[in-house]
Amino acid sequence: MWLELTGATVALGARDVLSDISATVAAGELVVIVGPNGAGKSTLLRALAGLIAPRAGTIRWWGKDPARTERRAIARDLAYLPQSYELAFPFGVEEVVLLGRYAHQRGLGLASDADRAAARDAMEACDVADLAARRFDELSGGEARRVIVAQALCQGAKCLLLDEPTTGLDPIHARHVFEMLRTQCAAGSSAIVVTHDLDLALRFGGAMWLIAGGTLAARGTPEAVLAADATRAAFGLGIHVGVLPDGEKFAVPAS
Amino acid sequence: MSEFVAARPRGPLTARRLAIVLGACVALAIVVALIAPLLGIVLERGGWRFDVMGPGALDAASPDHAIFMVRVPRVLGALLVGGALAGAGCALQALLRNPLAEPFTLGISSGSALAAVLAIRFGVEGAFGSLGVGGAALVGAAATLFVVYKFGQIDRRLPPATLVLAGVTVSMFCSSASVLVQYTSDFSEVTHMLQWMIGGLDSVRLVVVGYGAIPILGGCAVLVWYARDLNALAAGPEVAASLGVAVERTQRVVFVVASLLVGTAIALVGPIGFVGLIVPHALRGMLGPDHRLLMPASIFGGGILLVVCDTLARTIVPMHHLPTGAVTAVLGGPFFVGILLRQKRNAAMWARA
Numbered sequence: 001m002w003l004e005l006t007g008a009t010v011a012l013g014a015r016d017v018l019s020d021i022s023a024t025v026a027a028g029e030l031v032v033i034v035g036p037n038g039a040g041k042s043t044l045l046r047a048l049a050g051l052i053a054p055r056a057g058t059i060r061w062w063g064k065d066p067a068r069t070e071r072r073a074i075a076r077d078l079a080y081l082p083q084s085y086e087l088a089f090p091f092g093v094e095e096v097v098l099l100g101r102y103a104h105q106r107g108l109g110l111a112s113d114a115d116r117a118a119a120r121d122a123m124e125a126c127d128v129a130d131l132a133a134r135r136f137d138e139l140s141g142g143e144a145r146r147v148i149v150a151q152a153l154c155q156g157a158k159c160l161l162l163d164e165p166t167t168g169l170d171p172i173h174a175r176h177v178f179e180m181l182r183t184q185c186a187a188g189s190s191a192i193v194v195t196h197d198l199d200l201a202l203r204f205g206g207a208m209w210l211i212a213g214g215t216l217a218a219r220g221t222p223e224a225v226l227a228a229d230a231t232r233a234a235f236g237l238g239i240h241v242g243v244l245p246d247g248e249k250f251a252v253p254a255s
Numbered sequence: 256m257s258e259f260v261a262a263r264p265r266g267p268l269t270a271r272r273l274a275i276v277l278g279a280c281v282a283l284a285i286v287v288a289l290i291a292p293l294l295g296i297v298l299e300r301g302g303w304r305f306d307v308m309g310p311g312a313l314d315a316a317s318p319d320h321a322i323f324m325v326r327v328p329r330v331l332g333a334l335l336v337g338g339a340l341a342g343a344g345c346a347l348q349a350l351l352r353n354p355l356a357e358p359f360t361l362g363i364s365s366g367s368a369l370a371a372v373l374a375i376r377f378g379v380e381g382a383f384g385s386l387g388v389g390g391a392a393l394v395g396a397a398a399t400l401f402v403v404y405k406f407g408q409i410d411r412r413l414p415p416a417t418l419v420l421a422g423v424t425v426s427m428f429c430s431s432a433s434v435l436v437q438y439t440s441d442f443s444e445v446t447h448m449l450q451w452m453i454g455g456l457d458s459v460r461l462v463v464v465g466y467g468a469i470p471i472l473g474g475c476a477v478l479v480w481y482a483r484d485l486n487a488l489a490a491g492p493e494v495a496a497s498l499g500v501a502v503e504r505t506q507r508v509v510f511v512v513a514s515l516l517v518g519t520a521i522a523l524v525g526p527i528g529f530v531g532l533i534v535p536h537a538l539r540g541m542l543g544p545d546h547r548l549l550m551p552a553s554i555f556g557g558g559i560l561l562v563v564c565d566t567l568a569r570t571i572v573p574m575h576h577l578p579t580g581a582v583t584a585v586l587g588g589p590f591f592v593g594i595l596l597r598q599k600r601n602a603a604m605w606a607r608a
Contacts, residue, residue, distance in 0.1 A: 051493050075499030088352035088489040089544035092264020095486075102487050103499030108547050109483045111267045135264055155498070 001026055002159060002190060003048070007057035010040075010047045016055065017043045021216045023209060025159070025192060030185045032205035032222065033194045036234055039211045041194045042083050045163050048192060049080035061159070075103035079157035083164050083194075085148050090137045093147050097123055100154030122154035123147075125180050127173065141168040149177060153184075160184070160191040166200065178204040198239060198251040202226060210234060226251055259354050260540045268545050276548055280555035287559050288334060291566045292326035324461075332459035332467070333565045333579075334558035336524050337534075339471045339516040341557020344531025345550055346478050346513045349485035350506060354594055355419050357532035358517040359587075362426035363399045364526035367518060369429040370395020371525070372436050372448045386466075388451070389522030396518030399425060400510070454525035454580025456565050467523045474516040475554050481509055482546035489544070527580045529587020530557050530564075536594065 003025035010018040018040045025031055033041050046052050047059060050066025059066060066074050079100070087096065100122070101115040111119070123129040126146045131139065136147060149165050160181070166174035178200045181191045185206070195201050201208060201222055208225040210218040212234035218225045225231060226239040240254035265272070340358060347356040358364050374391035403425050407418035433452065437445050484505040487495040496502045520527065534557045535549065542548050561579070564586070568577040 046493070049493075049497050051496060071496050071501050072499040075497060078497070080494075080497035082491075082493055085494060086491060088349070088491075089259050089486075089539070091486075091489065091544055092266065095264065095267055095545065096490075098267050099487055099490065099498055102483065105483070108273075110270055110273070110547070116267070133264060133266070 002029075002062060003192075004060045005048075005057070006060075008047065008054040008059050009056040010043055010052055011055040012043060012052070016214065018047070018211075018214050020057065022057075023216060023219060025190055025207075027158075027190055028185050028188055029190045030181055030204060030206040031190070031192045031209060032201040032207070033192065033209045033211055034196070034198060034201055034225075035211035035217075039234070040214045041211045042163050044211060045080070045161050045192065045194055046082075049078060049161050050074055051080070072103050075155065075157070077158045078161060079152040079155040079159075080161045081148055081152045081163055081165055083167070085144070087136055090135050092132075093128065093134050093136055093139070094119060094123070094132045096136045096147055097128075097150045097154050100151040100156075104156065118156060119150075119154050122150040125153060125183075126150040127176060142170060142173065145169055146173060146177070149180075153180075158189055160189065160193075162191065162193045164194055164196065166195060166197055174200060198226065202241065202249055202251045223249075259348075259544060260536065263543075265543060268548055273548055276542060276552055277555075280552055280559075284334065284555050284559055287562050288330050291330045291333075291562050294566050294570050328461040328464050329456050329459050329565065330562050331461075332456055332464045332523060333561040335464065335467050335471045336456075336520040336527065336558075337530050337561025338475055338554040338558035339520040340527060340530040341534035341560070342475045342478050342550065342554040343513040343516040343520075344557075345535035345546070345553040346481075346485065346509050347531070348535055349488060349546060350509050350513070351418055352489065352491075353418055354536070355532075355591075357529070358396075358521075359526070359528040360419060360426075360532070360591075361400065361403050361422040362424075362429065363396050363403070363514070363517050364521060364528060365426040365429035365433070366399025366402075367392045367396040367521040368452045368526050369433045369436075370398070371451045371521075372433045375444055375448050375451070376436050376440050392451075392522040392525075393515075393518035396521055397511075397514040399429065400514045400517070404510070451525045453578040454521075454527045455568070455576075455578040456524050457576060459524060463523060467519055470515055470519045474512045474519070477508065477512045478516075479547075479550050479554075481505055482550045485509070485546040485550070486544075525580060527561065528584045529591065530561055530583055532594075533587055533590050534560055536590075 001024045005021050005023045008018065008021045009016055021044065033044065035041050043052070047054055048066070050069065053067035061078065066078065097119045098111050098115060101111065101118060102109065104115065120129070123132060126149050128143065128146045128150050131143060131147065136144060139147065145165065145168050149162070152160055152162065166177050169177065174197060181193065182204055185191055205222040208220065208222040209216055210225050210231055212230065217230040217234060218228045223241055226241055232238045235253065237253045237255060239251050241249060241251050243249055344357045347361065348354060371388050371392040374388045379387040379391060403418070403421045406421035406425065409417060437448055440448065484500045487498045487500045488502070488505065492502045535553045538552050538556050539549055542552055564582045565579045568579045568582045571577065
């Protein structure tokens with residue numbers, strides 16, 4: 001297993017936001033995390049990225065505790081995209097994507113040909129290559145989001161931890177991001193994605209985790225989790241999974 | 256829109272661009288350093304006379320003495336001090352992600368001046384010479400930066416508005432305290448204190464430049480070394496950490512080095528305002544925000560600007576030396592207001608803070 005969570009309890013200040021989470025993630029897996037607002041999804045992702053150490057229990061990536069590993073070493077294996085991303089300085093788009101190469105560079109870190117190639121591939125995969133010469137702070141919300149996904153991808157990590165990567169994206173680009181993730185996972189990476197887009201989660205997720213009330217309330221295939229009683233209880237509304245004439249599945253809240 | 260002005264992106268930094276810009280910086284610094292000591296000649300009673308001022312220089316009989324013993328150290332001192340202030344300003348703006356961060360606005364200058372005033376009042380100078388006052392200024396700078404940091408911190412974040420608020424508060428407290436100390440001092444002490452609080456390069460001698468050179472050159476080298484980390488920190492501490500930056504170490508090192516630079520600069524020449532604010536902003540507008548280019552360019556730019564300001568202070572009014580700190584403040588005040596106005600238009604800044 002790449003990731004092993006054993007009874008992880010995560011506190012923010014004095015409050016336990018997550019308690020007793022146990023789960024695993026294997027190579028090539030695309031895990032989607034769903035749940036109501038304030039359930040602790042983002043906190044879980046930050047803990048997985050090693051940005052918060054669990055108060056009790058353990059989080060192990062390839063047997064190592066991410067909160068106690070040197071950041072440069074962990075950054076080559078794990079890329080993390082936060083829910084809100086605010087850049088203080090008006091960097092250009094290509095410069096922002098190249099920040100993803102930090103852990104691969106030394107000294108002043110002038111971009112090598114390999115770095116430039118990685119950035120170009122990531123920008124193409126996220127459909128932002130045509131924005132390369134623009135200034136990051138002048139992009140629309142959705143464009144900026146895609147650039148940040150490209151930054152995470154450019155990091156060349158084995159596992160991507162993405163907190164709502166499709167927020168603000170138009171439906172086509174949102175779908176495109178999940179297609180890109182599926183390609184990545186088919187090539188042997190894995191990804192853990194927090195999302196509120198249940199449709200995309202259903203179609204692309206290999207496994208789904210439901211976080212509700214600070215616990216891992218359900219875990220399994222997306223269809224099974226969306227149909228679970230725990231999901232109805234968490235959202236206060238059932239999720240109806242249907243099949244379109246072309247065989248593609250969809251999910252909508254239903255009373 | 257970002258709170259910082261910057262040039263259009265020119266793509267990622269290349270070694271060629273770095274070499275061109277730094278080459279231009281070095282060339283400009285050399286030109287300025289060669290010309291500045293020659294300025295200040297005034298025509299008097301039909302002949303050339305060198306307008307030499309400053310303690311110990313009045314007996315200078317020959318122009319050579321004026322140039323080499325007084326003006327060359329003064330120019331070297333200005334290069335070092337300006338570089339230290341602009342480098343520290345650039346680093347603090349990046350670290351705190353705050354366009355208003357600067358030794359003056361963070362209260363460091365006032366805190367340092369208070370320490371110097373106290374040192375003069377309690378006779379440290381008599382016991383340890385002017386190095387004692389300089390040392391006190393250095394300690395004062397570091398202590399103030401620490402206090403402002405702790406005041407401005409909410410949880411583990413440093414919102415721009417609270418930080419500047421903390422800086423202004425500490426600055427006012429220190430200024431008032433300085434006035435109270437002056438009130439209890441005798442006339443010669445007060446004169447000396449005022450000299451300190453205005454800031455100027457009149458008393459800079461070669462040996463003092465020598466003392467300052469080591470911490471300032473070392474500190475500037477450290478800041479350039481951390482330039483890439485500062486770039487990553489622009490995206491916030493959590494993103495920087497996940498990119499691979501040892502965030503806490505970077506914050507600690509850069510903060511300590513910036514305090515050391517500011518403290519050393521103030522110890523050498525007293526508080527000189529706004530160089531640390533103007534230079535990084537102006538250069539960011541010309542060169543873009545990449546600190547691998549911006550940091551060294553700011554260090555050179557700060558040095559060059561201070562040499563120019565100091566030469567102006569020395570020469571603009573014939574036979575009178577204006578305090579250098581007053582010249583930079585007169586230039587810097589309107590600049591600061593300009594940045595504030597720009598931010599006021601950008602209402603999001605206040606909402607976010």
